[in-house]
Amino acid sequence: MDVEIRHLRMIGAISEAGSLSGAATRLGLTQPALTRQLQRLERAFGGMLFHRDRNGTRPTALGELVVQRVRVLVPSVDELIQEARQHGAPLSDGPARIRVVAHPTPLPGPITEHLHELAPEADITLRQERSGQTAMELLAGGAADLGVLAEHPGMPLDRPPGVTVHTIATEPLFIAVATGHSLANEFEISLADLSEENWILPQGLEIRCAEYLRGICANAGFIPRIAYRLDSFNAREFLRRGLGVMLAQATFRLEEGISVRPFAGARPDFRHILAFRTDSPLTPLTDTLVSSAIRAYWAKADQAPVYRSWLSRTDELAG
Incomplete structure (x- = not known):
């Protein structure tokens, strides 16, 4: 699967919430739907991103690497989108x-x-x-x-x-x-x-x-x-x-x-x-x-x- 910016936001939400249920609530998804998307992402990245147990989720070594990059990439993309929109249309629009x-x-x-x-x-x-x-x-x-x-x-x-x-x-x-x-x-x-x-x-x-x-x-x-x-x-x-x-x-x-x-x-x-x-x-x-x-x-x-x-x-x- 291709990794999109929405997938990176999802990884960030799981890391911040510390649980799949908390992240699902933030993202407006059901927990099963979020779990399925995370499993597909882990196949794309080539390994588990989070340890899951009854105490919640915590990043694996691979997950920590991805989460660190997400924390840099997502704000940069958001800023780029905002600036592009700003330059692409008159103020009145x-x-x-x-x-x-x-x-x-x-x-x-x-x-x-x-x-x-x-x-x-x-x-x-x-x-x-x-x-x-x-x-x-x-x-x-x-x-x-x-x-x-x-x-x-x-x-x-x-x-x-x-x-x-x-x-x-x-x-x-x-x-x-x-x-x-x-x-x-x-x-x-x-x-x-x-x-x-x-x-x-x-x-x-x-x-x-x-x-x-x-x-x-x-x-x-x-x-x-x-x-x-x-x-x-x-x-x-x-x-x-x-x-x-x-x-x-x-x-x-x-x-x-x-x-x-x-x-x-x-x-x-x-x-x-x-x-x-x-x-x-x-x-x-x-x-x-x-x-x-x-x-x-x-x-x-x-x-x-x-x-x-x-x-x-x-x-x-x-x-």
Whole structure:
């Protein structure tokens, strides 16, 4: 007989259940029917796969070898089938899997919401990845379909083969301080005035962002003292308590006890991007998702009064 994937599933079920009766229940078969199929499989494999007695079933030496292979082969075949179905039909034809990898920016939420609207039957998952290079590797390797990412134009992420990148917006980074800080109400902060401050960096942030901070501080004549590397919750708590200062996206959602101000010479150095795997099921939706991301970004910007003021002043100076 030819061994099919359903036969391998049956072997796996017998191994996991530890008895023919338990496996038959899982598989929706009668025990005699399962016994007959197992006997045919054992003839195909050339020996007994399970010892059977009144205490249940346990693999023979040959059975253990087959069971080990089944544990690898069945999940791999399932994944292959799912990916083949995903690539073979448009999203509107049925459920699909969409895997998103994202940086902590304002865009993952609106983009994911829009994906649910475009593909209501899809299985959509998202993982936050602080390393942009890791995110690009996931896309290039086929482990993700869409990246909602950010980069510094002076330190761009790699563009691996098979990944296309679309710029959504470029914004400045501002300075976040406690509302009780002496500079909290200034329209613009001089970086040189922060030379004695303790600086906060989010925990796990990739090295190039620390390099960016050191670069702008070096231009202001000092080396920043990076005292704290904290998760988002603790970073905000340290800010409120005046224990340090940190860079913040201009679209940073204002919170009680925290003030976000531009610094002198701030420029659009923080670029929001969408990165697509070129053979992903999202390829037909690229233009729609890019347009949606642009609208979502500027909606967030409109909710940031300090950023709006900075944009207005920048436009006036440019004019």
